[in-house]
Amino acid sequence: MRRRTSTLVAAVLLVMVVVGVGTVVRVPFVALGPGPTYDTLGAVDGTQVVAVDGAPTFPTSGHLNMTTVSVNDGVTGLQALGFWLAPDRRLVPRDTVFPPGRSTQEVDRENAEQFTASETNAELAALSELKLPTRATVADVVPGSPAEGVLQQGDTIVAVRGTPVATPQAVADALNGTRPGEPVVVTYRRGDAQQDATITLGSSPDRDQGMLGVRPGVQPVSGAITISLGDIGGPSAGLMFALAVVDKLTPGELNGGQFVAGTGTITADGTVGPIGGIPFKMRAARDAGAVTFLVPSDNCAEAVQNAPDGLRLVRVTTLASAVDALETLDGGGQAPLCTP
Structure with missing residues (x-):
């Protein structure tokens, strides 16, 4: 009887340990x-x-x-078992969604x-x-960029380096051949006022040409x-x-x-x-x-x-x-x- 009781207690303790570990320890899956x-x-x-x-x-x-x-990130062992059994869920290695060497915040920022x-x-x-006519706008200004303090969100970009622009691609094309440190003239409209601003281009780690520091948007003319x-x-x-x-x-x-x-x-x-x-x-x-x-x-x-x-x-x-x-x-x- 004592042996049977001891075996039962040991089994219960083992189950408690497994359940405890399964509810706390995370697995490398999402x-x-x-x-x-x-x-x-x-x-x-x-x-x-x-x-x-x-x-x-x-x-x-x-x-x-x-x-x-x-x-679902931060999956524990027991949760993983439940997701594996669920017909509408799939477990995949975590590094296929969150690549090694990159934080969750970095992945979230890239997705945004x-x-x-x-x-x-x-x-x-x-x-x-x-087939509607468009105008290029400033959708965002990069903090700390050359455009900060000069251009504002909502401005209409009329021309870059004397070239009229009406789309984000046209803005990018107008900067082709530029270099960091080069001053360029940007013509923009804010409200009813149109004006020119000379902006000294910055540098970007993923391109050789100069960086203005805005994310161009597009809007219909009307x-x-x-x-x-x-x-x-x-x-x-x-x-x-x-x-x-x-x-x-x-x-x-x-x-x-x-x-x-x-x-x-x-x-x-x-x-x-x-x-x-x-x-x-x-x-x-x-x-x-x-x-x-x-x-x-x-x-x-x-x-x-x-x-x-x-x-x-x-x-x-x-x-x-x-x-x-x-x-x-x-x-x-x-x-x-x-x-x-």
Whole structure:
């Protein structure tokens, strides 16, 4: 009897130790899963995700939802077991999300910068698709840069080195061939006043040419577009942002009043690029009620293998192809689909 009791006590103590270790000790994995999904035609916390001021807009309905992937970091042993058993989660090595030698804060900052760049690209791609004239603006001023104290957020950049500019790319092109320490003249407009400023360019570790120290943005000549969605990182919402801008600036309902979701990076010329985590994004979209999901062409094979039931997968390569596909579906036609 004593031996049996001792064995039982030892077993209980062992289980307690295992459970204790499993709830405290972290493992080198993160858990990926479906993240929140947001309607780019709607509002979040009372603020329109995509707002257009000072330009004619048209009513919209239905949904154009961007999708995200949730990342659970700091996973313990027992949590890892639970995530491994969950059908909608996947464990991956932590260094695939947070590369060695880079802090979580650095990764978060890079994701935020990518997200901000995707907003600018989405605006420019949409305005180009609609053939609307644009103006280059100051979206941000880098702290401690040559432009600090001279240019301000919201200024319109009229010309750089005497060259008229109307897009962020034009601003970058105007600085080609410059060197750190070189003075350049920037013509800008603030309110109703236009003026010139001579700015001595700084240096940047990733380029030889001189650095002005601003992140250029783009706006229509008439009106302003604002994309507001905090605490989201990465570039994969670009396509859906661009579609929301197009929908709000054109008559009719681009989505036919239906629930459309999607994902994809976008460049300033409207090219749609692949993303990661598409199985989780599709699941989140279907759970939210989406019936159509826009898939970057390079993600089609993975999407087909992991598609939830009842979700139509539309293949897109550019912003123009996405607009055409949605218009085709609204008219009762057959849009290009992802196929096995």
